[in-house]
Amino acid sequence: MSKLAPSSIKYSIKAKIEANGVIERPDVIGAIFGQTEGLLGADLDLRELQRSGKIGRVEVKIISKSGKSEGTIVIPSALDAAETALVAATLETIERVGPCTAKIKLEEVEDARANKRDYVVDKAKDILKNLVDNNMPETSEISEQIKESVRIGEITTYHGLPCGPDIEESEEIFVVEGRADIVNLLKFGIRNTIAVEGTSIPQQIIKLTKEKTVTLFVDGDRGGQLIFKEISAKTDIDFVAVAPEGKEVEDLTKKEVFKSLRDKLPSKQFKKELGRTGRNLQNKGKSYRTERSTTRVPAPRLSSKEKELFKKTLNELVGTRAAIILDPKKELLGKVPVTELANTLRSIDNPYAVILDGKVDYNLNQVAKRKGIKFLVGMEKENMRSPAKIISREDLK
Numbered sequence: 134m135s136k137l138a139p140s141s142i143k144y145s146i147k148a149k150i151e152a153n154g155v156i157e158r159p160d161v162i163g164a165i166f167g168q169t170e171g172l173l174g175a176d177l178d179l180r181e182l183q184r185s186g187k188i189g190r191v192e193v194k195i196i197s198k199s200g201k202s203e204g205t206i207v208i209p210s211a212l213d214a215a216e217t218a219l220v221a222a223t224l225e226t227i228e229r230v231g232p233c234t235a236k237i238k239l240e241e242v243e244d245a246r247a248n249k250r251d252y253v254v255d256k257a258k259d260i261l262k263n264l265v266d267n268n269m270p271e272t273s274e275i276s277e278q279i280k281e282s283v284r285i286g287e288i289t290t291y292h293g294l295p296c297g298p299d300i301e302e303s304e305e306i307f308v309v310e311g312r313a314d315i316v317n318l319l320k321f322g323i324r325n326t327i328a329v330e331g332t333s334i335p336q337q338i339i340k341l342t343k344e345k346t347v348t349l350f351v352d353g354d355r356g357g358q359l360i361f362k363e364i365s366a367k368t369d370i371d372f373v374a375v376a377p378e379g380k381e382v383e384d385l386t387k388k389e390v391f392k393s394l395r396d397k398l399p400s401k402q403f404k405k406e407l408g409r410t411g412r413n414l415q416n417k418g419k420s421y422r423t424e425r426s427t428t429r430v431p432a433p434r435l436s437s438k439e440k441e442l443f444k445k446t447l448n449e450l451v452g453t454r455a456a457i458i459l460d461p462k463k464e465l466l467g468k469v470p471v472t473e474l475a476n477t478l479r480s481i482d483n484p485y486a487v488i489l490d491g492k493v494d495y496n497l498n499q500v501a502k503r504k505g506i507k508f509l510v511g512m513e514k515e516n517m518r519s520p521a522k523i524i525s526r527e528d529l530k
Contacts, residue, residue: 142189145243146208146221150195154233156202158193164230165191165206169223177219187211188220206237209245217242287319288312292337296327302479305346305499308338308370310360313383314350321387322494322515326350329360339368348372348397352381358407365404373403391495391517432522433507439463439486443510444529446488451512456489475500486510493523 150161166179175181182188189209195202206224210217224237287298295312303325309315315326329338341347342364349364351357353376361373374397376382377389385393398406435443446457456474458466460483469477471491478484478500486508487501493511501509501521514525 141186141211142209142245143212144210144214144217145245146206146210146217146224147240147243148206148221148224148237149240150193150202150204150206150230150235150237152202152230152233152235154200154202154231155197156195156230156233156235158195160231161193161195161204161206162191164227164235165224168227168229172223172226173219177216179220182212182220202233287324288315291327291341292335294327294330294335294337297324299324299496300327300341303345303499304503305348306341307374308341308347308349308364309382310351310357311383314381317383317385318350318390321390322496323390324496325499329364334360334364334367338364342368342370346371348374348394349400350374350376350382350393352376353378354381361403361407365400370400372397373400374398391515395518432520435508435522435524439508440529443486443488443508443524447490447510447512447526447529450488450490453490456487456491458484459486459488461485478504478506493525498523 169179171178179188183190187210189211192207193204195204208220210220212220221239221242225239227235227237229235288295289298289300290296291300295315297315297319300306305325307318307323307326309318309326309328311328311330315328318324318326327338327341329335347370349361349370349372351360351373357375364370374393376385376393380389382390442463450457454471455468456471457468458478458481460466463485466481466484467477471489474487474489475496478487481504484504484506487497487506488510489497489512491511492513492515493509494515495517497509498515498517498519498521500506501519506521508524509519509521510524510529512526514523517523
């Protein structure tokens, strides 16, 4: 007969027995094995289960007094919950023990692992308390450290200058002062950046300004103005964005970054304003933005049919991390992972709408501008100007 190891016990079947007469332990055990034999078939026969080690030693305690007997029965089980429940139920079918009528009442089926779980929970509480007491960083802090590591890992170089991963393939780029500025902008999805690393403007930057649309994004201090003067003296840049007064690009929040970029000025106007005031240029972009807003091309209107199509498509994409590209006839041009969307769009002719399981961010908007995409539909969206109509899941409700 196999012995059931204590470590393999999952459940304990506990029952009470009462008999009209004097009985002993062997009588009870004999009744249990004899009267349940064949009741549940060969697979759940108690003798076979005990031989195979799936049922342990049956523990019986009997006390006889005044011609009657009563006691307890405990059967350890390594079966699963359903099989253990069936075995437990058979005990109540026993009506006689030895020569006496008897009644067995099931008390409970105890989960033998409950005590272990209680121990694990209590131990885990102690461990967690020790971690907290020892200044264990919060999950958000750990997550931010991981993201920071990924962002730093994305930084590459362009002829020796630190830059974002999209610097060569992007038609529009941002020139910043240092590597820390690139790290901060990567946090907000701006990947087409390059740093001058000082007030002396490298030839590599001068070359890029001739090939791409360039926005100079500088700190809101005198150092930023000096960099503008140096770079504008050597080459032509298109726009200038300035951090809030007294702040550096590397320390800006997401809201501050995109507000500064929205308020950017054409280089010539910036130079004119700089010559006039020499300071407080951060607010000049408001008037320019108001002036040019009157000539801005309005975003396309969303028809009711398009709204239903976009809503249905977006719901189908939930959890897939994929994107759907449609042509002007609303026919499928392609379905790709979100990570490959930007590269795919560059190779597709006449895309009309993009629906993605993700956020419509600055980089995707830049691709949409170049490709003439009319609709960008995502789970979330960033607040930014675009010739396309940008739609979030919330907008489609």
